[in-house]
Amino acid sequence: MADMKQLARLIKELEDQLVVCMRCGMCQAVCPLYAETGREADVARGKLALLEGLVQEMFKDPKGVNERLMRCLLCGSCSANCPSGVKVLDIFIRARAILTGYMGLHPLKKAVFRGMLARPQFFDRLMEWASRLQGIFVKPVDDLLGASCGRLLTPLGERHIKALAAPPFHMRVKPGSTSPRAAGLRVAFFVGCLIDKVFPNVGEAVMRTMEHHGVGVFLPEDFACCGIPALSSGDAAAFDKLVHYNLQRFAAEPFDFLITACATCTSTIKKLWPLMAWKLSLEAQEQVSAIAAKTMDVSQFLVDKVGVRQADTKSGDQKVLLTYHDPCHLKKSLGVASQPRTLLQANSRYRFKEMIEADWCCGMGGSFNLQHYGISASIGKRKRDNIVQSECETVATSCPACMLQMTDMLSQAGDRVQVKHAIEIYAESLP
Amino acid sequence: MKALIEEFEKVLGKDNVFQDEADLATYSYDAAVLDPVLPSLVLRPTSSEALGKVVGMCNEHALPLTVRGAGTNLSGGTIPKSGGVVLLTNALNRILEINEEDLYAVVEPGVVTAKFAAAVEAKGLFYPPDPGSQAVSTLGGNVAENAGGLRGLRYGVTRDYVMGLEFFDANGELVKAGARTVKCVTGYNLGGIMVGSEGTLGVFDKIILKLIPMPPARKAMMAIFNDINKASETVSAIIANRIVPVTLEFMDNFTIRAVEDFSHAGLPVEAAALLLIEVDGHPVQVEEDAEKVESLCRRLGAMSIRVARDATERDKVWEARRAALSALSRIKPTTVLEDATVPRSRVPAMIRSIEGIAREFNLTIGTFGHAGDGNLHPTILTDRRNHQEWERVEKAIESIFDRALSLGGTLSGEHGIGMAKSRFMEKETSRATIVYSRRIKAALDPKNILNPGKIIGD
Numbered sequence: 001m002a003d004m005k006q007l008a009r010l011i012k013e014l015e016d017q018l019v020v021c022m023r024c025g026m027c028q029a030v031c032p033l034y035a036e037t038g039r040e041a042d043v044a045r046g047k048l049a050l051l052e053g054l055v056q057e058m059f060k061d062p063k064g065v066n067e068r069l070m071r072c073l074l075c076g077s078c079s080a081n082c083p084s085g086v087k088v089l090d091i092f093i094r095a096r097a098i099l100t101g102y103m104g105l106h107p108l109k110k111a112v113f114r115g116m117l118a119r120p121q122f123f124d125r126l127m128e129w130a131s132r133l134q135g136i137f138v139k140p141v142d143d144l145l146g147a148s149c150g151r152l153l154t155p156l157g158e159r160h161i162k163a164l165a166a167p168p169f170h171m172r173v174k175p176g177s178t179s180p181r182a183a184g185l186r187v188a189f190f191v192g193c194l195i196d197k198v199f200p201n202v203g204e205a206v207m208r209t210m211e212h213h214g215v216g217v218f219l220p221e222d223f224a225c226c227g228i229p230a231l232s233s234g235d236a237a238a239f240d241k242l243v244h245y246n247l248q249r250f251a252a253e254p255f256d257f258l259i260t261a262c263a264t265c266t267s268t269i270k271k272l273w274p275l276m277a278w279k280l281s282l283e284a285q286e287q288v289s290a291i292a293a294k295t296m297d298v299s300q301f302l303v304d305k306v307g308v309r310q311a312d313t314k315s316g317d318q319k320v321l322l323t324y325h326d327p328c329h330l331k332k333s334l335g336v337a338s339q340p341r342t343l344l345q346a347n348s349r350y351r352f353k354e355m356i357e358a359d360w361c362c363g364m365g366g367s368f369n370l371q372h373y374g375i376s377a378s379i380g381k382r383k384r385d386n387i388v389q390s391e392c393e394t395v396a397t398s399c400p401a402c403m404l405q406m407t408d409m410l411s412q413a414g415d416r417v418q419v420k421h422a423i424e425i426y427a428e429s430l431p
Numbered sequence: 432m433k434a435l436i437e438e439f440e441k442v443l444g445k446d447n448v449f450q451d452e453a454d455l456a457t458y459s460y461d462a463a464v465l466d467p468v469l470p471s472l473v474l475r476p477t478s479s480e481a482l483g484k485v486v487g488m489c490n491e492h493a494l495p496l497t498v499r500g501a502g503t504n505l506s507g508g509t510i511p512k513s514g515g516v517v518l519l520t521n522a523l524n525r526i527l528e529i530n531e532e533d534l535y536a537v538v539e540p541g542v543v544t545a546k547f548a549a550a551v552e553a554k555g556l557f558y559p560p561d562p563g564s565q566a567v568s569t570l571g572g573n574v575a576e577n578a579g580g581l582r583g584l585r586y587g588v589t590r591d592y593v594m595g596l597e598f599f600d601a602n603g604e605l606v607k608a609g610a611r612t613v614k615c616v617t618g619y620n621l622g623g624i625m626v627g628s629e630g631t632l633g634v635f636d637k638i639i640l641k642l643i644p645m646p647p648a649r650k651a652m653m654a655i656f657n658d659i660n661k662a663s664e665t666v667s668a669i670i671a672n673r674i675v676p677v678t679l680e681f682m683d684n685f686t687i688r689a690v691e692d693f694s695h696a697g698l699p700v701e702a703a704a705l706l707l708i709e710v711d712g713h714p715v716q717v718e719e720d721a722e723k724v725e726s727l728c729r730r731l732g733a734m735s736i737r738v739a740r741d742a743t744e745r746d747k748v749w750e751a752r753r754a755a756l757s758a759l760s761r762i763k764p765t766t767v768l769e770d771a772t773v774p775r776s777r778v779p780a781m782i783r784s785i786e787g788i789a790r791e792f793n794l795t796i797g798t799f800g801h802a803g804d805g806n807l808h809p810t811i812l813t814d815r816r817n818h819q820e821w822e823r824v825e826k827a828i829e830s831i832f833d834r835a836l837s838l839g840g841t842l843s844g845e846h847g848i849g850m851a852k853s854r855f856m857e858k859e860t861s862r863a864t865i866v867y868s869r870r871i872k873a874a875l876d877p878k879n880i881l882n883p884g885k886i887i888g889d
């Protein structure tokens with residue numbers, strides 16, 4: 001019991017944010033997880049009540065609360081729709097860190113986060129091995145989608161995952177920097193793990209686009225993970241290490257904006273780095289807020305800063321029908337929704353068509369997919385159904401994690417729909 | 432208890448019986464500002480048959496039972512009795528029939544209001560009751576609270592759409608009330624007593640709802656006043672001119688300021704009151720009514736009027752009203768949403784009283800609501816952790832009730848009595864009313880298992 005008192009004291013840090021929830025229940029309307037399960041512990045209101053319960057010392061054991069807190073896509077749909085403006089994600093992230101700090105990190109996760117992510121070079125090497133070896137474990141099932149399904153019984157079960165790209169982006173493109181030309185702008189490119197290791201072609205499309213527009217690019221050596229896998233598992237120590245590592249890398253050269261093609265990286269750098277920065281040194285805190293202020297999604301950069309516009313669509317060519325999925329971390333977390341659509345419509349080879357529920361979560365939720373594959377897949381199926389119903393041949397999005405999930409869902413259902421990143425579609429239109 | 436839990440698991444399946452302390456805690460509250468109470472068990476039936484069985488089993492073991500829809504009620508109606516059972520209806524969520532010839536629908540109680548309204552609209556029909564919580568609230572919860580909404584003035588409240596009900600009594604026996612016909616005088620009007628019964632007299636299993644044709648046209652406008660009296664006179668004049676708008680919403684100066692701060696919609700922050708008016712019907716009549724309303728507003732002293740010319744402008748007009756609760760609730764941590772209601776003509780007097788009460792108890796209160804039907808939402812903004820202030824809030828609430836009653840009004844226009852207001856019931860009614868109600872309850876539910884303590888107290 002004494003222990004629960006101590007935990008209550010720790011969680012009390014969050015009290016000012018917790019009390020903002022008026023228990024109106026409106027988050028039920030938008031929570032992708034609750035839509036599948038109908039369990040109050042899965043929706044924001046329920047989880048907030050559980051945290052409040054910890055403050056009130058309502059429970060004998062924090063385990064039940066922790067489990068339920070971890071069962072969440074961190075998609076932010078609840079926050080974006082909350083009439084009371086509860087900062088649900090901030091609360092959940094901080095609570096996960098407190099609870100994990102208190103209860104200890106699962107040893108396997110500890111090995112992964114502390115060992116691999118927080119030591120980027122080692123992680124890279126490991127993934128290279130995995131990529132070379134995977135031919136043995138996975139066989140291509142769908143060339144169009146580039147998905148592979150497990151040939152042997154691997155821990156990944158039913159998934160049709162995209163094969164790890166051999167070789168990764170960081171081996172295809174040399175680090176270094178180019179100077180700005182026409183645009184007079186220089187960006188730092190934060191590649192991110194998934195683009196580096198699974199979708200290097202997206203990274204290449206970014207490079208090609210910047211080159212085309214005369215935007216200078218600074219690509220640091222040995223870039224690391226943005227830290228979200230560690231932070232969402234409550235491993236604040238590994239997260240801090242990664243933030244530090246990244247700060248050092250990006251301090252090396254000046255740039256106007258830090259761009260990413262990964263909605264999750266963008267929102268992590270913009271929102272979560274500053275959220276968790278309070279315990280860093282003052283100097284590091286300043287660095288964090290400076291970088292956060294300069295960070296933006298690549299489509300936002302191209303439309304707002306470079307001035308990319310929709311193409312005139314007079315040509316009567318046969319057009320490919322294209323739709324767009326809003327990554328939660330872009331639309332709900334950062335309010336970026338129109339720019340990727342503009343980017344897509346800058347390529348006149350395609351005809352853009354909205355699908356219904358374009359901003360309903362795809363169900364990926366990072367490690368949520370690994371831990372709760374069944375629910376993740378049923379949320380993904382709703383997305384898949386909406387894509388198929390739109391009758392589009394291609395679905396674009398702005399986050400490699402969403403790309404993985406949609407590929408998995410479409411491939412399992414045997415649909416011939418291509419999954420692409422918005423920047424790939426745009427890059428196709430360049431001479 | 433263990434044996435009983437196994438019985439429940441047999442009927443419902445293991446997945447639909449929650450007993451973990453963390454799960455129980457998530458069914459200990461609703462949207463009312465009241466302390467949570469833990470149930471001992473949460474059950475989720477997935478069929479009518481299981482629902483009836485479970486009710487019967489609770490009765491047999493004298494287990495207090497609280498039905499829960501979306502848990503959005505504002506009066507503590509779904510806060511269980513300590514150690515009791517919470518019964519979830521959200522797995523009973525099928526629309527069983529939408530009958531376009533006879534204009535009715537049959538639904539299970541867990542159907543979400545907005546989903547139902549959309550399904551009905553897809554067939555060109557209309558289900559008017561639209562509580563602010565409709566995106567999540569359930570039809571069972573709407574019937575049990577007799578929920579209102581923005582369209583009450585012209586189209587009435589949930590009660591006006593309930594043609595029939597099938598419900599389980601305390602023994603778990605199925606009782607049928609009403610019919611699928613417009614007229615029905617077969618037996619007592621049992622549906623009448625079930626509507627608004629807050630889960631204390633029976634558990635709804637099926638609801639037959641009346642539908643109406645979708646009005647083909649509508650038009651919205653916003654009128655701004657520098658004097659509450661003028662706004663109120665306008666409301667009366669509109670109705671005296673035989674125009675019944677779908678909605679006639681009101682916002683006071685505090686709310687206008689809050690909304691403007693929040694959404695920068697360009698509202699005049701110096702205005703004393705704002706009316707949002709929408710008329711509907713046949714296109715020609717809508718145009719005519721809208722013109723009449725506009726000229727009435729002008730004649731009675733509106734400072735300015737904004738008429739929505741198309742759907743986007745209409746949306747803009749409504750945005751202000753939709754933002755009201757959000758804008759207010761962000762000002763302080765705790766939001767207490769009241770719904771004392773007075774006869775339409777007494778709205779200005781009530782608003783002045785609320786302003787007086789805010790001053791007397793040194794509290795922040797913003798008022799908005801349904802001016803057309805006298806249903807105001809004085810919204811007290813506070814921080815529940817501040818005990819001193821909270822005491823004043825409680826006193827202020829009581830004063831608001833007293834004032835509403837002295838103006839010939841009622842404690843609650845639409846949010847229900849639940850636990851929050853049960854002790855004030857006698858003020859509005861009489862001792863005999865409470866005793867009479869308790870006798871009904873005792874006769875129908877001798878073991879007092881159905882949502883005990885709600886409405887009429889213990």
Ligand SMILES: Cc1cc2nc3c(=O)[nH]c(=O)nc-3n(C[C@H](O)[C@H](O)[C@H](O)COP(=O)(O)OP(=O)(O)OC[C@H]3O[C@@H](n4cnc5c(N)ncnc54)[C@H](O)[C@@H]3O)c2cc1C
Nearest residue numbers: 500501502503504508563569571572575578579630635845
């Ligand atoms: C933001 C917000 C806005 C709101 N706006 C309005 C509004 O405009 N108008 C209005 O009237 N109300 C409003 N409300 C209050 C509330 O949403 C309504 O009372 C609604 O009808 C409750 O529905 P529910 O499904 O959440 O029911 P619950 O809260 O789950 O239950 C309400 C009551 O119904 C009983 N009940 C539920 N299902 C059954 C059943 N199958 N059989 C028997 N009893 C049952 C419960 O026991 C309880 O007593 C609002 C609430 C919020 C939070």
Ligand code: SF4
Nearest residue numbers: 021022024025027082
């Ligand atoms: S998180 Fe927001 S939407 Fe959900 S119950 Fe709390 S206040 Fe309402």
Ligand code: SF4
Nearest residue numbers: 031072073075076078
């Ligand atoms: S973050 Fe997403 S999954 Fe988690 S509670 Fe909010 S809406 Fe639900």
